[in-house]
Amino acid sequence: MCHPNLVALAVLLCSTLLVNGGKVLVFPVDGSHWINMNIIIEELHSRGHEVTVVRPNDTWYIKSESPHYKTITINSSAGIDKERFGAFVMETLTMRRQGASLWTRLSMEYDLMKQLIQMHVKVLEMVEGMFEDTKLMQSLHDAKYDLVLTDPWIGTGVLMAHRLGLPLVFNVHFHCHFAIAPSPLSYIPTPLSELTDKMTFIQRVQNMLYFFFLTLQNWYITEPNYKPFVHRHFGSDVHYMELFQSADIWLMRNDFTFEFPRPTMPNVVYMSGFQCKPSKPLSKELEDFVQSSGEHGVIVMTLGSVVEELPEDITEDIAAAFAELPQKVIWRHKGKRPSTLGNNTRILDWLPQNDLLGHPKTRVFVAHGGTNGIQEAIYHGVPLVGLPLIFDQADNFFRMKAKGVAKVLDIATVNKENFLEALKEVLYQPSYREKMKELSSIQRDQPMKPLDRAMFWIEFVMRHKGAAHLRTESYKMSSIQYYSMDVAAFLLAVILLVFTIFVSAFRFLLHKLFYRNKVKKE
């Protein structure tokens, strides 16, 4: 039976949740980031808001025609060539596979960083072009948008929101916690550090070193890149980080089934799992295949959209390992058909991931560690075998491993034996499944669906023209002020001064006393 308060709640929600047709200007990021943004855009559209997407002309995925949004296409040379990117990833994986020296790996990292810097330079050129395009800027002004929604992985949306004087909502990666909330290094692992919230002394030293490295990277790479641009357009006392940190709402692709508990801020809204939804029935053919697995169940494997192929020796090993299991396997694989493929394995070009993960026969999900896939696995309670490839994937999987719901393999050393062993462990040790079911029950047990929560706060920003009451302005302080170093120095100086005066006075008195005694004696 429905509690009367819930009816009242639903009525309250009806009266407050809806805003009459807001106007949202979106600056998305391409690639897998677009998948997330598109879900939010579709939901905004379905709630009667008008969405305008600013897309570079060299985008991979962002279509110029959509029933859900209008587009403004901008000339850009900031995009990354898809073929070249694919080749780069393949080269990286092969090198790691062949046991590249530390030097080679560092130089590869350096190369990647150079390319990222180059990309940011080109992004700024693009934004400069937009700022100078008076017709474009006038039309953006005239359109009277309610807010800018952006993925701040690149800075276009941040810069444009400030130029247009619009409230700013982020759809943001969880690593950005470090940019907004206090993060004591004693129990908050630095992004990519692969550490947990419970660290030994040595791990805490590592964590601090990682943090220094990140800070240096920010000081010497991000800031100098943006500095001349920001100074030119927003004033010589403004830092890019300030513009970034002033966002009204941070819709964070995160929650505490995924992240370790940590300090947060009032304007951080966790929306992990916002893309999750109940599964739909499979196609007749796929359902028959799944059912044929009997009591053994099914293994689902896909490595995401960014990496379409794996080095051949790995796929051979993977196929051989699968062939030894009694389970049926559904594997999204695009390269050459492995020679070792067993009868139990079905290779597909594309698979209905959510419907398969929600199927009661699914036992294990072999994944690369993108946050979307991990969230869907949590939602459906399916334990994981991880084969992280690039970017934050190893770090994401590390969290799942720490929570006891994933076995993780290293692409450099994976082979038939350890792959098979990992699969068997997750299949047959009940703790993986039990803990994942527990995470799933926590993720589903929220006062509000994550996507509804995200919508509420976007609409809140429309209604109140921002969310000033939730946002500290502490980011305007210098580090010296923020960490009270000036106050500490001042108090220390006062203490020293008082101490010195006291000691001097004491010595003076002693001197007087002795001197008098001396005189008396004489």
Add this chain to the structure above:
Amino acid sequence: MCHPNLVALAVLLCSTLLVNGGKVLVFPVDGSHWINMNIIIEELHSRGHEVTVVRPNDTWYIKSESPHYKTITINSSAGIDKERFGAFVMETLTMRRQGASLWTRLSMEYDLMKQLIQMHVKVLEMVEGMFEDTKLMQSLHDAKYDLVLTDPWIGTGVLMAHRLGLPLVFNVHFHCHFAIAPSPLSYIPTPLSELTDKMTFIQRVQNMLYFFFLTLQNWYITEPNYKPFVHRHFGSDVHYMELFQSADIWLMRNDFTFEFPRPTMPNVVYMSGFQCKPSKPLSKELEDFVQSSGEHGVIVMTLGSVVEELPEDITEDIAAAFAELPQKVIWRHKGKRPSTLGNNTRILDWLPQNDLLGHPKTRVFVAHGGTNGIQEAIYHGVPLVGLPLIFDQADNFFRMKAKGVAKVLDIATVNKENFLEALKEVLYQPSYREKMKELSSIQRDQPMKPLDRAMFWIEFVMRHKGAAHLRTESYKMSSIQYYSMDVAAFLLAVILLVFTIFVSAFRFLLHKLFYRNKVKKE
């Protein structure tokens, strides 16, 4: 029209919000704290949970019979005598009124502190008695409660939850932020400091000094009080603060219409305004009186339940000020009828505060600054004139003043003139009302009603036997670890060592070189 997602949401809420008859063991605090707790208890009861309240036999307000809860009555001598307390407050106010010297005021503070310490000693005696009462403890064990709900202003509930091994939910004062969330002193004002989140250098120095004072108070008063007890019952390496900080959920009587934006933790649930509800019609007589105010509207004044009387000279001045206004005044006043009372002022023993605040004719609320009254004023959008008396009231009002919705007077200096001036300012400067309406619209614009949110999280703790995924265990670290001081010292030592080795090696080389040159020359 109701959005389809909202229907889905309501269904989701129906399926997840309800728990079949949980059992809650409540350790409340007496006085105005009980008003809050009782609202939560009534709501728990109405949702089908069984509530047991542990009440000391010397309580002021906590009744032994109620349709909403069962009681367990405990022998206690920790309670404060109501008459004596009233006399103490009156004496304090009179002294402040007469311009007591700093010394007198400090000695009064010291007296108050001594009494508080004495109270805590007696509380611990009471808890000791309960721990030793094997029959009571057995019955509490056997009752299989789902959780302990307590106001941790006194420690009974905290200690009992740990002894019984039960999850712990706090109904807690907002000052407790400092006990759980990082609070950078550069922009987080220390409790009772009357500072904002934007401080000058001197204010930041003040803030740090306040913080030192609070820390000392904790070190030398709270901890030593609890230490022997906690060591005896929970082990010699356990601190009371650890037991306190390990609570699963902190239902905080706070939100960001009241508090300045600041870091928070995932297990802090803001529930300010949970007691707020739409107003009901007034009695015929009161409604007639209110309507007779015409366009001028009504002023409502009450100073809460703790302080029942004011020094006579103040009430004379207040009445005289009211008499000069065209508004009608409704004043809850229990002492002698002031001789200066005007025809426009109605004195009542008790007034329907919420119904009056929600009345469209109400223009100003003259209050003492308890959080309940302030929250109701925010909810109904009525600006404030403040006459803070004791405890946190001045600090609460300071927040309202900083937000531009209240004019605050000092009880030591209030007189007819400045009281009248304050009333006129709030009545006739539109900014007070406008800003309060803005706060009101923000407070009402939440994805969920505060009381429903509180209920959700209490029931979440029932369903999942705690909320471990939202709770850091950083409180188990020493301060040296928490603030990474050991890591910093280690890294500094390494740097110094490397530097020393480098310098030594350099000097050694130089020496060799010069020595060789010298030998050559010779």
